[in-house]
Amino acid sequence: MHRSFIPIGLSLLAAAASAQTVSDTPAALAEAARARAIASDDLKAPLFLCEPHGGGVVRQALETGSKQWLEPAKLFDNLFYVGNGFVGVFVLKTSDGLILFDASQSEAEARNHLVPGLQKLGLDPATIRYVVVTHGHYDHFGGAAWLQKTYGARVALSAADWTLIENTPADAIERSGIILPQRDLVVADGQTITLGDTKVTLYVTPGHTPGAVSAIVPVRLDGKTHNLSLLGSTAFPASIEPTEKVGGLKAYDASVLRFARISKAASAQGIINTHIFADGTRERINTMAAGQGSPNPFLQDAGTVGRYYQILHHCLLAAQLRPQADNIWLPK
Template sequence: MKKIIVGLLLSASSFVSLSQYVPAMNDKNGYVEPFQMFDNVYYVGDKWVSSYAIATDDGLVIIDTLDFPYSEWIPINLEKLGLKDKPITHILVTHGHSDHVGGAQLLQEKYGSKVVMTKSAHELSIQQSNKSEGENKFLPPNLDIEIKSDSSMVIGGHEFKFYLTPGHTEGDYSLDFTVEDNGEQYRAFIVGGHSVSSNDPEVIGQFLTSMEKIRKISLQAPIVNVNLSNHPHKNFLFENRKKLGTSGNPFISEANFFMFLKQQEDLAKGKLEEL
């Protein structure tokens, strides 16, 4: 757990937070400056956990919300990006661990956003909330839209496809949608849960089945070529950020996505062999 250094917003001219205090925005706390990745995609996460803002015709979709209280940074980051006046219409939570759902209720309350999760993920978020304490204490969000099966949803003119991919947790879903770079469209994918922490062979097998499912889906034309991992070290996000402004968009890479999938499969298979 990251150690929190609390900073006070000192003046009315400071970026507006959801409460009087926010964690100090420094490297020790894992703060990174937000940035634009694609025409319609912005990174608003921290050093350890990803959070993305997707621009639609109706406002913004936020994917994953960081641990609380680091989620307080998300509205600040949106303001820095010039997105302060855009409503957050939906919050998509890939699974119920606190580092992904911790800020969902906070944002839901501020913006009136609809939270989209599986029932199992929502139940896990309640368990995680009950265990949270001190400065990391958070409330679970209300579940507005339940993902019950592989399905799709059009939000603000943009289609988001949801695939149930359990294994990291029982309630994981993965996301498939289109991003744009200089008007050109590319297929992005977010794998809902990285790695399998259980030593139960059935759970490991479930995770491998999900990875195989993702591989088959992602190879359907057009092939996935944008890996929007929900942890930035999994897709070399910050290394690629340094390449922005050079030749081409460094976040467009089939190799990045399929290398990540193979890594996940190999790690899970290695666990099985050790049992």
Template sequence: MTSLPRHDGMTGYLTRRRLGRLAALGLVAGVGSVGPTSSAVAAGAEAQDYYDRARRLAGSDPVLLALVRALTPDIGFPRPPAPEPLKIFDNLAFLSAGWISAMAVLTDDGIVLIDALTSPAEAESILVPGLRELGADPETIKYVVVTHGHDDHFGGAQYLADRYGARVLMTPADWDLIARTRPDNAPTRDLEIADGQRLTLGGTTIQLHHTPGHTPGTVSPIIPVRAGCERHTAMLWGGTNPPTTRTELRSYLASIHSFRARMRQANVDVELSNHPGDYGLQRAEQLRSRPGGVNPFVLGRPRTQRFMAVMDSMLRGRLADAEAGNARGASRSHGAAVQGCC
């Protein structure tokens, strides 16, 4: 038997078999970070090995620890109170119902809204007055980008289309999804998002990448943001809650890998989310209480890459659970009213 120091400073005795698993996961000294493999999970690896690796990668980082918790099987979904609207950056507004949020990209020629909350009522009571409170005119909403086809993301889209003439964008796969599953309250089919599409308004170009897994047509944006003279690049992962089937989990893992590469190419240094599983609400309050200080949404390029590495390891654990037939590998449900949210 061989002993290795655990991350908590204690000594853990590991069998040769377990050492082989850890080596496959990149946990033994001298082994690099986990990259894509021919199979989504290394042969012989157990789910807990991946979950442990994710926690080691997270360390004491509150953003990464929040992600680990959000992706842990059977975890409860938070329902925090709605915060006040906030400008996270000079050109990016945060508009939230608490458990679900939307982002408004503010340009010289109008607004691009990323998601539209759960209903016409929330669009009217949260999005519209929130934009006005921040000095933005909702009459100038030109586009609503729906990250995926669940009620909590497209619910207010038709209201905004009807009232302000906004164009609604979604991937073809998720237009099809809502036509099958939510025909009663789906927005009228409008613009389709191609993989890698660039949406430009007022000199601001948003990249829209297909990241299927959470739904067949989930999309994740990359957004240029600014604070004074500082320029940053933000990403928003379009759908966090893992799916249930092995095929969907493998698709999700492939999306993590491809999007992580696109983040690297775009020099992404800011992480955003449309749900509170990334310590985002706490960071918003930190920013609100310390205006002009260090922006907690700017993680830097290494941390945003580590964010995706944590997600990758947690999803490999979920897939290992699913392949072993463990019940805990199943996706949690948040109620029938919002199907497959997050």
């Protein structure tokens, strides 16, 4: 039986972390080595995904990062981050309101951290128009129902991930106490959301979940517009093939390679992920907070974006080349 990756409670982490480690296969080690060579010194953050038990990094980020609330940050003239060291929300300001990518882990976080964070940045939460949920795990959609009810925000997920959250029992540990948003916008691959002067393009990228959503996000700096590549997934599922709860490693790899091509075609100049520990986003936020954000560390180049997705590609190949019992990925 395949083990599917879903968010699980802290009570299960110790059991997963204590699972017996087996030796990695030579083929998997070779793919991991290729990823490390591509990463060089500037893209080391995602390399934990190449390790058989890289979930330890995720577990540490969950246990410590969730308690470390960052100062709300302005990253570009129209892009902001509100969240903690584990997961958060990117906020895109348009001439006609706000587009959010993810919704915090719970109603309490949305009410007590997200909203005050927006206000501190000079943004009005009453102008939240869209909440794009990157995938159907509670730490991404937990506050969506409250934002939907409180501000009338439109909530968007892919069809597969709407089904995922709706089919998860209310008493299951991965959504215990979380209220589901009402099914609203169903994201189709290549769909655009236009709000005022801004257009965001969304893509369905299965793997981490059956229908994770990634985006090309336009940001502005000093009167110029640049595109960022936002991958809607992080940790790898523990099965190669799809299940009812994951897209599987094979689909994840296909999604990564495809989204790399999409990002290249869009001339994307940087990468972001709402799990900011996973791709170097937190380090870039810290750089800006320290007053060292010139040039803007989120503006990289197309080659760097391409290298990032090649790293994920080789790590995904490594995951498929090792015993599946050793692919224990903990919550995102």
